[in-house]
Amino acid sequence: MKTLELLNYARDEWQRGDGIRDIPSAIDGSTIASTGSDGLDFAGMLDHARNVGGPALRAMTFHERAWMLKDLGLAIMARKDELYALNPHTGATKADGWIDIDGGALTLLSYSSTGRKKLPDAHVLLDGELEPLSKGGSFVGQHILTPHQGAAVHINAYNFPVWGMLEKMAPTLLAGMPCIVKPATATAYLCEAAFRILIETGKVPEGAIQLIVGGVGDLFDHLTGQDVVSFTGSAATAGKLKNHPTVLRESVKFVAEQDSLNASMLGSDATPGTPEFDLFVAEVVKEMTTKAGQKCTAIRRVMVPHGQVDAVQDAITEKLAALTIGDPREKETQLGCLVSCSQRDDVRSKVAELVAGGARIVFGDPDAQVGPEGGAALSPILLRADDPWESDAVHDVEAFGPVATVMPYKDMDDAIALANRGMGSLAMSLFTHDEAIAGEFIRGAAAFHGRMLVINRDNAKEQTGHGSPLPVLVHGGPGRAGGSEEMGGVRGVKHYMQRTAIQSTPSMIAAIAQQYIPGGPKRKLDTHPFKLKMSELKIGDTLYTDSRTVSVEDIEQFAEFTGDKFYAHMDEEAAKASPIFEGRVAHGYLILSFAAGLFVYAPPGPVLANTGLENLRFLTPLYPGDSMRVELTVRTKSIKSDETGVVRWAVEIFNQRDELVATYDLLTENVP
Secondary structure, three states, X not given: OOOEEOOEEEOOEEEOOEOOEEEEOOOOOXXXXXXOOEOOOHHHHHHHHHHHHHHHHHOOOHHHHHHHHHHHHHHHHHOHHHHHHHHHHHOOOXXXXXXXXXXXXXXXXXXXXXXXXXXXXXXXXXXXXXXXXXXXXOOEEEEEEEEOOOOEEEEOOOOOOOHHHHHHHHHHHHHOOOEEEEOOHHHHHHHHHHHHHHHHXXXXXXXXXXXXXXXXXXXXXXXXXXXEEEEEEOHHHHHHHHOOHHHHHHOOEEEEEEOOOOEEEEOOOOOOOOHHHHHHHHHHHHHHHHHHHOOOOOOOEEEEEHHHHHHHHHHHHHHHHOOOEOOOOOOOOOEOEOOOHHHHHHHHHHHHHHHHOOOEEEEOOOOOOOOOOOOOEOOOEEEEOOOOOOOOHHHHOOOOOOEEEEEEEOOHXXXXXXXXXXXXXXXXEEEOOOHHHHHHHHHHHHHHEEEEEEEOOOOOOOOOOOOOOOOOOEEEEOHHHOOEEEEOOHHHHHOOEEEEEEEEOHHHHHHHHOOOOOOOOOEEOOOOHHHOOHHHOOXXXXXXXXXXXXXXXXXXXXXXXXOOOOHHHHOHHHHHHOOOOOOOOOOHHHHHHHHHHHHOOOOOOOEEEEEEEEEEXXXXXXXXXXXXXXXXXXXXXXXXXXXXXXXXXXXXXXXXXXXXXXXXXXXXXXXX
């Protein structure tokens, strides 16, 4: 294969850098690519991101940026064969590549969906509820989120060159912040190929994304307090970057996802022959071998009840012995190569440290030659630490390859203490069918782990596995794992935004947020809003309904029909005796039903369905003889697809004295 010349993408141009170095293929050590970034104007790249990319992204709404992410995800999917052709040279099998390549594209698509469903078609994101600050309601407070006006610097690891780039890029772009991507050099050729696909879509605004395929030079010297660094890699490197003088002086936001000693625990109820035992063994082997164990979430510590160590060891070694190891290009290969021979040598040295620290090898030979000549394949290594409290190494030393250590625990307290001994992990899994075991363990260990899975026979067919981060859940962990979080749906977007408290009138805050808030301005409609498509509705459009009087007969008929004969609705004396009511009151759900009757437009139209209500509050009792009316206001609009969208309506129910009886948000699916 011809050696690839990798280029940097700086200030919207592909640029050749100096300081060229060769990148070896993990398969046989031959040169696959050359790369270098010396001589780039790193300060100019930051300025370009801040002054060109940032304004262009911030001019777009959340929905417009979400649609852009969809286009990028579909582009990766359409051209993924180009990426799979390069994938084996990273040491990854095709199955490993699916996690990286398809997984990266699906992360873009997931964030596109999140943006269209959960974020407004606006430029500002509300954070929390409106806070009343005065009796009359003319002075209120509202927290909002807006994009940082700097650049997000993404420093990625070698093990997932596509997914690692896209899982950071998706929430960053959705937030409205430009990014500069710095992949690990060892697999930069795969990242650069994916990056080219993104640029060639023509969907990304100028300055929104840039790429460095080598060192970062003096980039960190030019960071400001509006910039964000998002890092994946070793704790040692993270520590150096966090303590960079500019990062400290400017209080640069630093999001770190670091290596950690993740663990998996077999519950005491999961004895040999149970589904949980088999699931546990299969998951440990899977985590040892997927991406040749080069995953930040891989299981390193295998915790089992004291009396089951031999059974677990035998079951794992039996599966490991049956693996086909070697050339990741071959279909039958189940365990590919490490990313390079230097990484293989590093794993060998870490295994030696584990042995010196008290563990012993029970399967595999770290020095054996396996796979193609000159390649970086390595036998899986299973170790055993019979007294894990006497071996600090098994809790401190990570061999970043197909390596795990089996260790016993005595009881629940011991298991919790061992799990937490790693001082912070990205992922912890528990295999049990006993709810009491799961509850006690998670209460004791959750503070030390970013994500915890409880896997058993009930979710076996649908569970995603110990080592699979998901776009809608946070990826990160406390302590050693970095103390930060990536992804997590909207949570990930907020890493790249500033929270600001706004104090003003409801009308002013509604204008700032481009969303209706209680007390904000309303615009009376001349036609029923259910006759209008989403595109014809504006924020603040309001339907004012007629009034309806609620009678005793209404209450009694509703009680008879529903079976809800709670005393407050049916017994005058008992209701008067309560400290809340002055007498019989209308059912809350009767009020909701009558409200729907007041504002619903019956014939078919752009409103397709009522999909739910949220934030329901009953504020003032409605007594027999009282009347009620509704003000139905467009709060926000969200596009789901080309065919449908969601309108969030603010529903406010008033009595004849204009007192608020109830409020809630109504969700309807609409024609765009």
